[in-house]
Amino acid sequence: xxxxxxxxxxxxxxxxxxxxxxxxxxxxxxxxxxxxxxxxxxxxxxxxxxxxxxxxxxxxxxxxxxxxxxxxxxxxxxxxxxxxxxxxxxxxxxxxxxxxxxxxxxxxxxxxxxxxxxxxxxxxxxxxxxxxxxxxxxxxxxxxxxxxxxxxxxxxxxxxxxxxxxxxxxxxxxxxxxxxxxxxxxxxxxxxxxxxxx
Amino acid sequence: xxxxxxxxxxxxxxxxxxxxxxxxxxxxxxxxxxxxxxxxxxxxxxxxxxxxxxxxxxxxxxxxxxxxxxxxxxxxxxxxxxxxxxxxxxxxxxxxxxxxxxxxxxxxxxxxxxxxxxxxxxxxxxxxxxxxxxxxxxxxxxxxxxxxxxxxxxxxxxxxxxxxxxxxxxxxxxxxxxxxxxxxxxxxxxxxxxxxxxxxxxxxxxxxxxxxxxxxxxxxxxxxxxxxxxxxxxxxxxxxxxxxxxxxxxxxxxxxxxxxxxxxxxxxxxxxxxxxxxxxxxxxxxxxxxxxxxxxxxxxxxxxxxxxxxxxxxxxxxxxxxxxxxxxxxxxxxxxxxxxxxxxxxxxxxxxxxxxxxxxxxxxxxxxxxxxxxxxxxxxxxxxxxxxxxxxxxxxxxxxxxxxxxxxxxxxxxxxxxxxxxxxxxxxxxxxxxxxxxxxxxxxxxxxxxxxxxxxxxxxxxxxxxxxxxxxxxxxxxxxxxxxxxxxxxxxxxxxxxxxxxxxxxxxxxxxxxxxxxxxxxxxxxxxxxxxxxxxxxxxxxxxxxxxxxxxxxxxxxxxxxxxxxxxxxxxxxxxxxxxxxxxxxxxxxxxxxxxxxxxxxxxxxxxxxxxxxxxxxxxxxxxxxxxxxxxxxxxxx
Numbered sequence: 001x002x003x004x005x006x007x008x009x010x011x012x013x014x015x016x017x018x019x020x021x022x023x024x025x026x027x028x029x030x031x032x033x034x035x036x037x038x039x040x041x042x043x044x045x046x047x048x049x050x051x052x053x054x055x056x057x058x059x060x061x062x063x064x065x066x067x068x069x070x071x072x073x074x075x076x077x078x079x080x081x082x083x084x085x086x087x088x089x090x091x092x093x094x095x096x097x098x099x100x101x102x103x104x105x106x107x108x109x110x111x112x113x114x115x116x117x118x119x120x121x122x123x124x125x126x127x128x129x130x131x132x133x134x135x136x137x138x139x140x141x142x143x144x145x146x147x148x149x150x151x152x153x154x155x156x157x158x159x160x161x162x163x164x165x166x167x168x169x170x171x172x173x174x175x176x177x178x179x180x181x182x183x184x185x186x187x188x189x190x191x192x193x194x195x196x197x198x
Numbered sequence: 199x200x201x202x203x204x205x206x207x208x209x210x211x212x213x214x215x216x217x218x219x220x221x222x223x224x225x226x227x228x229x230x231x232x233x234x235x236x237x238x239x240x241x242x243x244x245x246x247x248x249x250x251x252x253x254x255x256x257x258x259x260x261x262x263x264x265x266x267x268x269x270x271x272x273x274x275x276x277x278x279x280x281x282x283x284x285x286x287x288x289x290x291x292x293x294x295x296x297x298x299x300x301x302x303x304x305x306x307x308x309x310x311x312x313x314x315x316x317x318x319x320x321x322x323x324x325x326x327x328x329x330x331x332x333x334x335x336x337x338x339x340x341x342x343x344x345x346x347x348x349x350x351x352x353x354x355x356x357x358x359x360x361x362x363x364x365x366x367x368x369x370x371x372x373x374x375x376x377x378x379x380x381x382x383x384x385x386x387x388x389x390x391x392x393x394x395x396x397x398x399x400x401x402x403x404x405x406x407x408x409x410x411x412x413x414x415x416x417x418x419x420x421x422x423x424x425x426x427x428x429x430x431x432x433x434x435x436x437x438x439x440x441x442x443x444x445x446x447x448x449x450x451x452x453x454x455x456x457x458x459x460x461x462x463x464x465x466x467x468x469x470x471x472x473x474x475x476x477x478x479x480x481x482x483x484x485x486x487x488x489x490x491x492x493x494x495x496x497x498x499x500x501x502x503x504x505x506x507x508x509x510x511x512x513x514x515x516x517x518x519x520x521x522x523x524x525x526x527x528x529x530x531x532x533x534x535x536x537x538x539x540x541x542x543x544x545x546x547x548x549x550x551x552x553x554x555x556x557x558x559x560x561x562x563x564x565x566x567x568x569x570x571x572x573x574x575x576x577x578x579x580x581x582x583x584x585x586x587x588x589x590x591x592x593x594x595x596x597x598x599x600x601x602x603x604x605x606x607x608x609x610x611x612x613x614x615x616x617x618x619x620x621x622x623x624x625x626x627x628x629x630x631x632x633x634x635x636x637x638x639x640x641x642x643x644x645x646x647x648x649x650x651x652x653x654x655x656x657x658x659x660x661x662x663x664x665x666x667x668x669x670x671x672x673x674x675x676x677x678x679x680x681x682x683x684x685x686x687x688x689x690x691x692x693x694x695x696x697x698x699x700x701x702x703x704x705x706x707x708x709x710x711x712x713x714x715x716x717x718x719x720x721x722x723x724x725x726x727x728x729x730x731x732x733x734x735x736x737x738x739x740x741x742x743x744x745x746x747x748x749x750x751x752x753x754x755x756x757x758x759x760x761x762x763x764x765x766x767x768x769x770x771x772x773x774x775x776x777x778x779x780x781x782x783x784x785x786x787x788x789x790x791x792x793x794x795x796x797x798x799x800x801x802x803x804x805x806x807x808x809x810x811x812x813x814x815x816x817x818x819x820x821x822x823x824x825x826x827x828x829x830x831x832x833x834x835x836x
Contacts, residue, residue, distance in 0.1 A: 053203070058235065
């Protein structure tokens with residue numbers, strides 16, 4: 001009711017308002033998300049690409065995908081990095097604000113699933129702040145934590161490859177964000193049944 | 199929008215029919231619509247009478263078992279491997295699923311929506327043909343896997359079909375049998391048979407079969423003068439007649455002939471002897487129609503030119519074994535046939551290697567050792583072999599050994615392609631240690647037998663079960679002679695072997711519960727190979743060596759023979775022989791079910807009666823152990 005008071009000083013972009021409106025209902029869709037970043041510092045580093053799939057009723061929907069490379073020319077230039085891979089890539093390319101908007105529109109109110117997903121969300125939030133948006137409101141599940149819970153260990157970290165090997169999943173050779181997202185999706189389905197939650 | 203994972207999936211699908219008929223952009227469209235489903239082991243995807251899904255499925259990884267319920271028993275129809283298509287019913291029919299699809303191991307399947315794929319079926323006649331043909335013909339025919347479209351139908355039942363699943367080819371037979379009444383004179387029947395050029399006649403009573411006469415009956419009852427030729431035919435007929443229903447399959451007919459030890463089967467309307475005679479099946483009909491007859495398999499092996507062809511034969515053999523076991527053919531019989539066929543495969547592999555390398559520089563023998571040496575191999579296990587070549591002049595030795603090592607490497611590689619894994623312990627002729635000249639082998643056996651346990655603890659008793667697969671028979675004889683002469687007054691050797699036999703962990707614990715694996719991959723399962731079968735095998739070998747049973751390498755046959763030569767303990771030996779068969783059957787069934795070597799049995803999956811049977815089969819082992827302790831002085835190595 002009083003939301004408008006909170007928002008009174010701040011005019012969100014339209015897409016963000018639409019995003020917030022989606023949270024009035026609960027979603028049964030999961031989105032497995034994988035990012036490629038320039039590093040591990042949320043303040044300094046930026047996202048280079050996204051790969052994501054929708055999961056509905058325990059089925060990974062290949063058609064429900066999101067794949068984009070972000071043109072971080074400024075960052076790359078500032079840090080003296082090559083931007084060759086951006087030019088080489090055949091994936092759709094967007095500038096950061098457009099990419100973030102597309103991502104937010106794609107995920108909607110779904111539950112996010114990823115590998116160390118909270119780091120991904122932090123990076124996205126940084127980018128969103130520059131666009132004068134709020135923070136992501138989605139629930140998030142981390143498959144690494146799920147895996148630790150299943151094995152009942154807390155002091156060991158697991159990479160995606162570790163888990164793929166542990167569950168003997170067919171491993172894809174390439175390593176784009178989409179391939180990772182697909183692997184995370186398979187791991188998620190597996191862990192979901194192993195841990196027995198709906 | 200691009201989608202790199204969809205690309206990957208499209209590339210995967212392109213390898214398999216019917217997707218190979220589609221263009222790349224069409225495949226991308228299909229791949230984009232796919233849903234990926236992860237199935238844990240034993241998880242059911244759909245079961246009989248489930249409502250149709252809106253997708254059909256392609257196996258991406260793992261194995262899916264398709265089964266139907268017949269006679270209240272779950273019968274495995276097919277196993278789907280990566281690239282196989284299944285669950286096609288929604289394309290063609292509206293009624294519910296007629297089979298159950300269940301993951302045999304952790305699997306991933308792609309679900310392709312029918313609505314997406316249907317346009318391609320309509321546009322592309324090849325795809326339509328592929329789907330229709332496979333769906334309509336009930337193809338589950340491993341016999342022409344080469345030509346078989348990799349597609350598995352779920353349309354198992356046809357009209358008016360009994361609950362027998364007909365996946366074998368049907369049989370053509372004489373539909374106009376010679377029928378006579380019981381009071382016809384023998385002479386007249388013989389005349390009729392001669393006129394009709396037929397080797398049998400059915401004796402009927404109101405069109406129901408009551409007996410049968412064949413050439414054999416004339417030979418054994420008339421020609422030797424036991425009956426005059428004027429007697430009524432019912433005096434010499436064989437009764438009852440073995441009857442079968444009209445739609446009998448080749449495999450089933452063959453199995454019935456073997457089981458009842460007869461040469462003819464009578465076909466009746468409903469398969470009982472209380473209905474009308476429809477025809478007669480003779481052994482000859484079977485031979486004509488037979489494709490998986492062991493003899494034909496061996497012929498095929500002899501004609502094979504590549505490992506791939508041999509692999510096909512090995513797959514047929516698996517099917518032959520599976521159906522034989524299902525029909526309760528005695529296991530020793532199956533062992534014999536299988537042993538011969540596998541030996542033929544090995545022989546052909548050596549031949550292929552020779553064809554590649556040129557003829558050998560000296561005479562040699564390729565011996566199968568271990569389970570194949572005992573002719574007790576039904577499942578695809580690992581390969582064990584040794585190679586012995588004739589002694590050659592010292593200056594030639596290196597070249598000769600080099601040649602045989604190469605030969606062995608090539609042969610084992612061929613066998614690996616056929617499906618036999620390399621031996622993890624390296625007990626193969628391709629290993630320098632086990633590819634030696636005759637005199638080296640004599641030294642080797644002398645070392646093993648005269649100084650057991652001295653050089654190495656592992657004398658690997660499997661070297662004492664051998665069977666020649668290729669080459670010079672005399673070489674095998676030499677080794678046998680050597681072993682026999684070395685066993686005389688050699689208490690030490692038997693001491694060692696005896697201890698080796700007794701060292702195996704007991705199968706049951708103090709409370710008569712199964713000793714299951716406590717850790718590792720097979721946790722909670724019962725190791726039937728090491729705890730059940732191997733002690734019997736070792737025991738049989740020990741006694742066979744000590745009593746000089748030459749040329750009998752089969753465990754079952756060894757026990758049978760032991761019962762004859764050592765009548766005092768014949769009861770123990772016979773019990774062991776039976777126990778061995780029962781345990782082997784458990785293992786084989788488990789192995790066929792899981793496509794592995796069946797070493798580990800999941801006790802939980804057995805019902806109570808089976809568990810008791812298994813326990814009973816484990817009990818003769820105790821007596822055998824006592825007997826071993828009794829007969830041999832087991833002191834040195836205890």
